[in-house]
Every structure is written in structure tokens, then in C-alpha cells.
Amino acid sequence: MKIAVCVKQVPDTWAEKKLKADTSTLDRESADGVLNELDEYAVEQALQLVEANGGEVVIVTMGPERAAETLRKAISMGADAGIHVLDNNLAGSDAIATSAVLAKALEGRDFDLIIFGSESTDARMSVIPAMVAERLGLAQVTFAQKVNVDGTTLTAERVTDYGFDTLSATLPAVVSVVEKINEPRYPSFKGIMAAKKKPVETLTATDLGLDPSVVGAGAAWSAVADFAARPPKPAGVVISDEGSGGTSIADYLTTSKFI
Amino acid sequence: MPTGPIELFALHHHSSSEDRAMAAVVKEYVDTNVKPHVAEWFEKGEVPARELMRDFGSLGALGMHLQGYGCAGTTATAYGLAALELEAGDSGIRSMVSVQGSLAMFAIYEFGTEDQKQTWLPRMATGEIIGCFGLTEADFGSNPQGMLTNAKRDGQDWILNGSKMWITNGSVADVAVVWAQTTEGIRGFIVPTNSPGFVSNIIHKKMSLRASITSELVFTDVRLPADSMLPEVQGLRGPLSCLNEARFGIAFGALGAARDCLETAIDYSINRVQFDRPIAGYQLTQKKLADMTLELGKGMLLALHLSHLKDTVGVTPEQISLGKLNNAREALKIARECRSILGGNGITLEYPIIRHMNNLESVFTYEGTNEMHTLVIGHALTGLAAFK
Numbered sequence: 001m002k003i004a005v006c007v008k009q010v011p012d013t014w015a016e017k018k019l020k021a022d023t024s025t026l027d028r029e030s031a032d033g034v035l036n037e038l039d040e041y042a043v044e045q046a047l048q049l050v051e052a053n054g055g056e057v058v059i060v061t062m063g064p065e066r067a068a069e070t071l072r073k074a075i076s077m078g079a080d081a082g083i084h085v086l087d088n089n090l091a092g093s094d095a096i097a098t099s100a101v102l103a104k105a106l107e108g109r110d111f112d113l114i115i116f117g118s119e120s121t122d123a124r125m126s127v128i129p130a131m132v133a134e135r136l137g138l139a140q141v142t143f144a145q146k147v148n149v150d151g152t153t154l155t156a157e158r159v160t161d162y163g164f165d166t167l168s169a170t171l172p173a174v175v176s177v178v179e180k181i182n183e184p185r186y187p188s189f190k191g192i193m194a195a196k197k198k199p200v201e202t203l204t205a206t207d208l209g210l211d212p213s214v215v216g217a218g219a220a221w222s223a224v225a226d227f228a229a230r231p232p233k234p235a236g237v238v239i240s241d242e243g244s245g246g247t248s249i250a251d252y253l254t255t256s257k258f259i
Numbered sequence: 260m261p262t263g264p265i266e267l268f269a270l271h272h273h274s275s276s277e278d279r280a281m282a283a284v285v286k287e288y289v290d291t292n293v294k295p296h297v298a299e300w301f302e303k304g305e306v307p308a309r310e311l312m313r314d315f316g317s318l319g320a321l322g323m324h325l326q327g328y329g330c331a332g333t334t335a336t337a338y339g340l341a342a343l344e345l346e347a348g349d350s351g352i353r354s355m356v357s358v359q360g361s362l363a364m365f366a367i368y369e370f371g372t373e374d375q376k377q378t379w380l381p382r383m384a385t386g387e388i389i390g391c392f393g394l395t396e397a398d399f400g401s402n403p404q405g406m407l408t409n410a411k412r413d414g415q416d417w418i419l420n421g422s423k424m425w426i427t428n429g430s431v432a433d434v435a436v437v438w439a440q441t442t443e444g445i446r447g448f449i450v451p452t453n454s455p456g457f458v459s460n461i462i463h464k465k466m467s468l469r470a471s472i473t474s475e476l477v478f479t480d481v482r483l484p485a486d487s488m489l490p491e492v493q494g495l496r497g498p499l500s501c502l503n504e505a506r507f508g509i510a511f512g513a514l515g516a517a518r519d520c521l522e523t524a525i526d527y528s529i530n531r532v533q534f535d536r537p538i539a540g541y542q543l544t545q546k547k548l549a550d551m552t553l554e555l556g557k558g559m560l561l562a563l564h565l566s567h568l569k570d571t572v573g574v575t576p577e578q579i580s581l582g583k584l585n586n587a588r589e590a591l592k593i594a595r596e597c598r599s600i601l602g603g604n605g606i607t608l609e610y611p612i613i614r615h616m617n618n619l620e621s622v623f624t625y626e627g628t629n630e631m632h633t634l635v636i637g638h639a640l641t642g643l644a645a646f647k
Contacts, residue, residue, distance in 0.1 A: 069276070076280065186288055189319030189331035192280045 001055035001112040001149065001171075003046040005079070006102055006132070007039040009063045009070035010122040017122075023217065024224035025092055026122065028064065035070045038117030040077070040184035041177050046115050047078045048182065049149055056080040058111070062090060062101050068200070076187035076195035087204040092217025095123070099131030101215060104208040107136055113154070116176040118143055129176040139169035142176040261529070264521050264552040265559065273563040274336050281333060282340035284318060286347070293348035298608040300470040301349070304463070308355060308389065308431045308472055315356055316386025320345075322364040328380035330364075335569035339511035339562055346515035350618035351471025353512040358427045359383060361504035363390025366436040366447055370489040370497055375449060379434065391432035393423035393450075393476050394498045400425075401631050401646070403438070403445075404495055408478065410439040410448060410488075417441075417488065419448060419456075419481040425625070429474025430459040436489075437478070438498045447489035447497050456481040467621040469614075503576050506626050507569065510582030511562045513590035513622050514555060516615040521551050523610055524597035538600070547596050554589040561585060577639040584632035591619040 011017050015031035046057045059074040061067050062085040071082045085105050093101065106114055114136075119126040126142070133140030141147075144156040145164060152171045157164040159178055187195075205215055213219060239248045253259045271279060292314065300306045315321055319331040324338040333341075346353035364383050367375055382388040399405045408421025419439060429435070435450045435457075450457060456479040465473060489497065525548055528539035538544050565582045568574040594616035598605035605612050623629055634646045 073280070186284050186318055187280070188317060189281050189284070189323055189333055189337070191319075192277055192284070193331065193333065196277060 001049065001053050002058070002110055003049060003055065003113045003115060004058050004060050004083075004106055004109070004111045005039070005042045005046045005074065005115045006060045006106075006128070007043065007070060007074050007117070008036045008061060008120045008122075009033040009067040010036045010120050013037065013121050019224075019227050023092065024227055025217070028066075033066050033070060035073045036117055036120045036122075038119060038121065038179065039074070040117070041179055041181055042115040042117045043074050043077050043079065044182045044184040045147055045175075045177050046113075047185070049113070049147070053149060055112075058083060058109075060102065060105055061085070062093075062098060062105070064088075064091070068202075071200060072195045073187065075198050075200075076191040077185055078187075078191055079198070081198055082200035084200055084202045085205070085208065086202050087206075087215075089205055089212050089216050092220060093215050094220035094222060095125055095127050095131060096221055097215040097219055099128050099135055101205065101208065101210060102128065103132050103135035104210055105203065106132065112152075112171045113149070114138070114172070114174045116174070118176050118178045126176070129174055133174035136174070139173040140175075141167050141169055141173060144175050144177050145180045147175055147177065147181070261525070264525070264548075264555055265518060267552060268556040268559065270556070270559050270563065273560075273567070274340060275334070278334055278337040278340055281319075281323075281337045282344050285320065285341045285344035288314065288318060289344055289348035289352070293345075293352055294611075297349045297352070297470050298611070298614065301351075301614050302469070302608055304465070304469045306351065306355075306470045306472065308428065309386075311352065311355065312359065312386035312389055314386070315359075316384060319384075320356055320360070321384050321386055322360040322368070322380065325360070325364060325368050325380070325384075328368070328376055329384035330380065334566070335507065335574075336563065336566040339508065339566045342508040342512040343515035343518070343562075346512035347519040348515075349470050349614065350512065350516055350622050351468045353508070353515070354427050354468060354471050357505045357508045357512070358392055359386075359390050361508055362392035362501045363432075363434070363436050365504045366392065366489060366497070366501045367449065369500065370447055370491040371449070372486070372490060374486065375489070379449065383434075388433045389428055389431055391426050391428040391435045391452075391474075391476075392498075392501065393426055393429075393435050393437040394502075395423060395425050397422070397424040397475075401628055403498065406438065406440060406445070408437065408439045410441050410446065410483070412442075413482070415485040417448065417483040417485070419450065419478045419483055421478055423476040425462070426459075426474045426476050427468075428472055429476050430461045431472050432459075435476060436501075437476070444494045445497065446493060448483055448487050449489065450478075450481060450483060450487065454481050454483070467617040469617075499576070502626055503579050506579050506583040507565065507574070509622060509626055510558075510565060510579065510586045513587045513619060514558050514562060516619055516622070517551075517555050517558070517590035517593040520594045520597040520612045520615050521548070521555060523612055524548070524551075524600040527601050527604070527610070544600060547600060551593045551596055554593060558586040558589050577635055580627065580632040580635040583627060584629060584636065587619065587623045588629060591616070591623050594619050 011031035018027040018030040020027045057079040059079045059082045061071050116129040141156045143159045146157040148155045155168045322330040323333045326332040410417045410419045437448045437450050458477045460475045462473045531538045638644045
């Protein structure tokens with residue numbers, strides 16, 4: 001089977017992030033770019049499926065030049081090829097534009113399965129898998145904690161607030177996976193060395209036949225009007241327990257809508 | 260935003276992105292699977308060697324710079340940087356990997372027959388088989404030429420007698436590469452540790468490398484088939500070329516321990532307030548930090564220079580002595596100085612420093628003592644061997 005895994009380069013989770021004053025977008029120089037941690041589960045799932053069923057794994061990313069490192073990192077886990085959509089006109093694209101770009105990059109390549117992580121650790125929207133599925137007219141199974149493929153039938157457990165639903169779909173389909181699904185492997189030294197020899201296609205928005213006016217910051221449906229640093233945390237509330245400590249805590253949690 | 264001691268030197272210009280990617284994987288593994296547990300292993304004097312070795316095998320870290328036989332075939336620089344990241348976890352963990360790859364596997368790789376290589380190396384590369392390396396004896400450390408362990412012909416077989424001391428991985432190993440006197444000079448033998456007459460005794464009461472297994476090996480009439488002997492080398496050149504590989508790794512590795520100490524001390528000094536200000540703000544502390552950073556960076560430049568030589572024109576044993584001597588010595592000094600910055604906290608296993616410091620006492624001595632490397636350099640400079 002032929003599987004695409006869509007990955008994103010995100011600022012290092014542990015780094016202090018800054019926004020640029022002029023464009024209100026992330027200052028990518030302020031933090032190292034890393035492979036979105038949640039995408040590692042998607043790569044692992046694809047590799048496991050291919051190890052069990054045969055086939056190939058293609059890593060797909062959209063991002064600036066240095067996102068190529070992230071693409072190589074994902075390939076070094078054991079994937080076979082990569083597609084990098086690299087175009088300055090794409091900077092500032094929102095989820096709608098991003099999904100349009102990814103859908104164009106994915107379509108017509110006969111992927112049986114397209115796998116995403118559950119969200120990116122920077123934007124945290126979780127909408128791209130659904131948008132891409134919709135654009136490609138494919139079945140979508142999001143937030144899967146278990147994925148099985150039998151012939152052309154995909155069965156998955158979709159995590160819900162109350163447990164999980166078991167869903168099935170006919171391939172080709174789009175899946176997003178949650179952290180519980182597996183334990184991503186480390187790239188092996190052999191994988192790292194092999195990655196540089198694996199084919200990577202670099203494409204622009206024009207190559208994909210996209211009208212530049214539908215992508216990039218200019219086409220975004222929302223814009224950041226202003227931003228400010230988070231105010232310092234207010235001092236905590238100290239409750240002295242004079243027999244009613246439990247009640248006071250429960251009241252506090254209720255007021256804060258935790259319970 | 261303060262800059263880290265290694266970042267200050269911008270040393271990444273001395274390695275390829277691929278070398279650094281491999282080092283990053285080792286760092287990630289060590290941060291996740293070694294650092295959270297190693298203080299406890301050190302305190303208990305035990306280590307899950309088999310499990311770790313399997314993991315290192317799947318990363319490709321065992322015999323990583325050898326070609327073929329399931330080995331990754333990396334550059335010497337990648338190997339050095341991996342050793343550094345392992346030792347940033349613990350010198351014992353790096354020792355475990357060094358002994359497997361640079362001593363046991365390298366001996367078979369360099370001096371073994373094709374059959375011997377096919378039999379042992381692929382399974383040693385995955386970590387399925389653990390190897391150890393028997394050269395040092397209780398009374399023959401710096402002077403291995405005088406070793407008493409011997410192998411005598413009995414028909415086609417060899418009969419091995421004697422003992423080896425300070426053998427890393429000794430009691431967990433499946434196979435030992437043992438060097439012994441024969442009528443043809445010193446020869447290497449591949450000895451399965453389940454051979455009748457082979458006994459290993461763990462050395463207890465160590466105060467250093469406690470997260471590493473160190474043993475005595477005893478051979479009493481161990482019968483070995485003819486094809487156990489490594490045919491491609493005779494004399495001390497065999498074991499010494501293996502040691503060169505491992506010492507090269509130590510030139511990097513020791514700096515990993517030093518880096519971990521220095522990063523810990525910098526972080527501690529910024530957060531430790533005395534007389535109403537962080538101790539990092541005092542000139543005495545800053546001088547310590549600056550001096551240590553200089554030595555760490557200089558040591559890194561030396562190590563990276565050696566790896567560049569090794570990857571291009573080749574590196575001589577004397578040059579490796581420069582690296583091992585300097586970097587083990589400076590790492591130990593850095594660890595001691597960092598200990599002083601942490602004050603009382605510096606002596607507990609809550610922080611990595613005293614553990615690294617105690618480990619580095621071994622690293623300073625093993626694989627060629629400080630004195631022997633000094634005399635190797637003296638010999639190179641004067642042509643006069645002061646140790647004979």
C-alpha cells in the first residue's frame with residue numbers, strides 16, 4: 001500500500017517563542033525548528049502498516065526552506081520518499097489555504113492512506129486532516145488510537161470524550177492519530193544515512209496549479225490584529241483549613257468551572 | 260537569553276548535519292532512557308545492560324563506524340559525537356558501548372576471518388550478543404606485554420589459562436575477545452563465555468563507574484577450537500589498535516560528562532541565591548564558568564580535529580594520546596570545579612556532578628593512564644622512550 005504522512009516543522013516545544021512585530025507571525029529565527037512531535041506517531045503508524053502489508057511511505061510537508069530538515073528527519077525514521085512544498089508565497093497561509101496546498105500535493109498520486117498527527121504543537125487546530133479529506137472527497141477517520149487495514153477496509157478506534165468509537169472506511173482514506181497509538185521509533189543511524197539518498201520532490205504552489213491569490217497571508221480568512229505578552233500570573237489563593245477546606249476548594253473549582 | 264558553553268563556540272560548523280542528526284538521536288535517547296534512571300543505577304551499582312545494549316543496537320550505535328556486517332558505517336565524527344552524548348548520560352554507559360563496538364567488535368572486524376566476522380558481528384551490531392575485551396591483568400596494566408594469560412596448542416585446539424582484570428561488560432558478556440601469550444607471541448582469541456573453565460567475577464565496592472559492570476575473568480583450561488584465534492594479527496599491535504579506536508571515543512566522551520557538569524553548574528549558579536543575588540552574578544563564579552567553558556571548547560576543537568583527521572588522512576596513536584590525555588584530564592578538572600559551584604548539593608546524586616566526577620577518575624586512568632599518554636607524547640617529541 002502507498003501511504004502519505006503529512007508532517008509539519010514547528011518551533012521547538014521547549015523554546016521561548018516570539019512573534020514578529022511587523023507581521024504578527026512566529027519569529028522562526030527565535031526557536032529551532034523540529035518535527036512536530038505528534039506527527040512522529042503518524043510516521044510510526046505508516047511504517048508499521050507498511051512493514052505488515054508491504055508498500056511505501058511518502059512524507060509530505062509544506063514549509064520554508066529549513067523544513068527540509070524536518071522532512072529528512074521523518075524520512076530517516078524509515079520512509080521512502082518526500083514531497084516538500086516550498087514557496088515564499090505560502091508564508092502566513094491559514095488552515096484553509098494549507099489544506100488546499102496539501103490536497104493538491106496529495107491528489108493524483110494514488111495514496112491508499114493519508115495519515116496526520118492529531119494536531120501541530122504550535123497552531124493546535126486539528127482541522128487540517130478533516131479539511132484535506134473533504135477537499136479530496138475521501139473518508140476521514142480522525143483521532144484514531146488504533147488503525148488496522150485489511151485489504152481495502154480500514155478499521156479504527158476513534159477517541160471520544162466517553163471512550164472510543166469503532167469506525168470503518170474503505171480506502172483510500174484520511175486518518176489522524178493520537179499519541180496513544182504507538183511508541184515512535186528513533187531514527188536509526190542507518191536510516192539517517194539512507195535518508196539523504198531518498199528522493200525528495202520540491203514543488204512550488206504554481207507547480208501544483210494553485211492560484212497564488214488563494215494562499216499566503218493575504219488570502220487568510222482571519223488576521224492577527226494585535227498581540228501582547230501574557231500578563232504575569234496573579235498570586236494564588238491561600239485557603240486555611242478550619243474544617244471547611246474541602247468545601248472551599250470545591251467552591252473554588254466550581255467557580256472556575258473545573259467541576 | 261544566555262548562550263550555552265558549546266553554542267558559544269559555534270562548533271556545529273565542524274560536523275555535518277548528518278553527524279549531528281545521529282548525535283541528536285543519541286541525546287534524545289539518553290535524555291529519555293538514561294538520565295532519569297542513572298543515579299539510581301549508580302547508587303545500586305547495577306545497570307540493565309542487556310536492555311540498553313538492545314536499544315543501542317536498534318539505534319545503530321554498536322560498531323557504528325564499521326562498514327558492513329549490519330554496522331551503520333558512519334564517519335568517525337559521528338562516532339565521536341555519539342560517544343559524547345552517551346557519556347553526557349554516564350561514563351559507564353559510554354564504556355559499555357565503546358567496549359562492544361571499538362574493542363570487541365573492532366578486534367573481530369580488523370583481525371578476524373570472514374567466517375568469524377559473519378558469525379559474530381551482525382548479532383553484536385544489534386546488541387543480541389554482548390562482547391567484552393580481555394587485555395589488562397591484575398599485575399599488568401600499563402605493561403600488557405608482560406601478561407601471564409597464555410594459550411597452548413593441544414592438537415588443533417588451544418587451551419587457555421590465566422585471568423583478566425577490570426573487564427567492562429565481563430559478567431554480562433556472551434563472548435570475550437581475550438589476548439594471550441602463545442609461542443607465536445600475543446594472539447587474540449574469541450572465547451564464548453559459556454565455555455567450560457570460563458568464570459567471571461563481578462568487581463564490587465567500586466566508587467566509580469557504578470552504572471557499569473566490571474569483572475575479573477578467569478580461564479582454567481578453557482578449550483578453544485582452532486578457528487577461535489584471530490589470525491590477522493600477532494603481538495601487541497592487535498590489542499593496541501583496538502584501544503586506539505576506543506581512546507578516540509573517550510577523547511569525545513569525557514567532554515560529554517564535562518558538558519553535563521558545566522551545564523548543570525551554570526543552571527544551578529543562575530538559580531542559587533546567596534546574599535540576595537544569584538551566585539552566577541559573582542565574579543569568582545563567572546571566572547570558574549569562563550575558564551571551564553574555554554577548556555571544554557578547546558577540548559572539543561581538539562576532538563573534532565582528530566575526528567577530521569581520522570575521516571580524511573588518518574590519525575596516529577600519538578595524536579589520539581593528545582586527545583585522550585587532555586580531554587580526560589580537563590573533564591575531570593571541570594567536574595571538580597563544577598562540584599564546588601554546587602556546594603553541598605554537588606555531592607549528592609540529585610545532581611549528576613559527583614557521579615560524573617567519580618566516573619571520570621576511571622576514565623582518567625583506563626585505556627592508557629594519564630602517565631602513559633604523557634610518556635607517549637614525550638616519546639614522540641624526543642625519540643626517547645621513558646617507560647621502557
